[in-house]
Amino acid sequence: MERRALLGLLRALGPEDWAKPTVCPGWDVHDVVGHVLNDYMRRLSGSRDGHPGAVFAGDDTLPTYLARTNDEFVRASRQLSPQLLMDLLEHLGPQLDAVWSTRDLYAPADLDVSWAASDLPSPAWLDIGREYTEFWVHQQQIRDAVSRPGADEPELMAPVLDIFARALPAALQEHTRPAGTAVHLEVSGPSGGRWTAVRQADRWRLGTPERKPYAHVSMDQDTFWRLATRGIPIESARKRSQSSGDRELADAVTELFAVVG
Incomplete structure (x- = not known):
C-alpha cells in the first residue's frame, strides 16, 4: 500500500516537481526517489542474494558507510529519467516484498536496529519495520516538497509510529x-x-x-x-x-x- 501511494504520487508530478528541494540536504525530489531505489536494490542484493557489500563492508562505521554509499548512488541516479526510476521501483518492489514474506520474523535480523535499545541481535520483524519507516518517511519528504499531503491513513502511518x-x-x-x-x-x-x-x-x-x-x-x-x-x-x-x-x-x-x- 505504501508503494502504491508513492507511485501514484510520483506519476502525478510534473517535471518542475522532480526538481524541487527536500529537507534532505542537497537532495531534490529526484534524488530522494533515487535513494529509495538504492534501498530496494541494496536490501535485495544483501538479504536475498547474500552480497555482503550491499549491506555493510569496509572499516567504516555503519552511519559513515551509509552516508557515503547513499551519496554515490544518488549522484549516479541523476542520469536516470523519472519514468525509469518509477519503472524500477514498480519492478523491484514486489521482489523485496517476496523476500520479507519468507522471513522468520523472530529470527536474527540482517541489520540490527541499534536505536531500538532491544536485545541484540534484533528480530527480523524490527529490521523489516525499520525499512518500512524509511520508505514512508521519504514519501512524506517528497509530499512536503511538492505540497501534496497524504499516505497518512492509520494503516500506513500507525506502524511507523509504533516502530x-x-x-x-x-x-x-x-x-x-x-x-x-x-x-x-x-x-x-x-x-x-x-x-x-x-x-x-x-x-x-x-x-x-x-x-x-x-x-x-x-x-x-x-x-x-x-x-x-x-x-x-x-x-x-x-x-x-x-x-x-x-x-x-x-x-x-x-x-x-x-x-x-
Whole structure:
C-alpha cells in the first residue's frame, strides 16, 4: 500500500516537481526517489542474494558507510529519467516484498536496529519495520516538497509510529531511576497510541507500568514522526508537546531519535 501511494504520487508530478528541494540536504525530489531505489536494490542484493557489500563492508562505521554509499548512488541516479526510476521501483518492489514474506520474523535480523535499545541481535520483524519507516518517511519528504499531503491513513502511518516508539528506552538510557519507574509517551491522532518505558534493574524497556508514571509527554502524530527523524528541531517538538512530572525524563523523551546516526 505504501508503494502504491508513492507511485501514484510520483506519476502525478510534473517535471518542475522532480526538481524541487527536500529537507534532505542537497537532495531534490529526484534524488530522494533515487535513494529509495538504492534501498530496494541494496536490501535485495544483501538479504536475498547474500552480497555482503550491499549491506555493510569496509572499516567504516555503519552511519559513515551509509552516508557515503547513499551519496554515490544518488549522484549516479541523476542520469536516470523519472519514468525509469518509477519503472524500477514498480519492478523491484514486489521482489523485496517476496523476500520479507519468507522471513522468520523472530529470527536474527540482517541489520540490527541499534536505536531500538532491544536485545541484540534484533528480530527480523524490527529490521523489516525499520525499512518500512524509511520508505514512508521519504514519501512524506517528497509530499512536503511538492505540497501534496497524504499516505497518512492509520494503516500506513500507525506502524511507523509504533516502530519509532521503540526508540523510547534508548532516549532514556542515560537517566538512572529506581526500578519500576515509568515514563509515558502519548501520541494523539488517528494513527497514534501510548507507549510506556519502565526502568528495570539496569536499563529501560517498553512495558506495562505498575505505578503512576514519573513523567508523561504527549504530542500529535505529525510532531512525533518529524521529531523521531529530526524533520523538526528538538526545541520545536517541545513547543508542540505537553509534559508533566520529572522534567529531566520528559526532556529526554523529546530527544527521541529513531534513525541511524
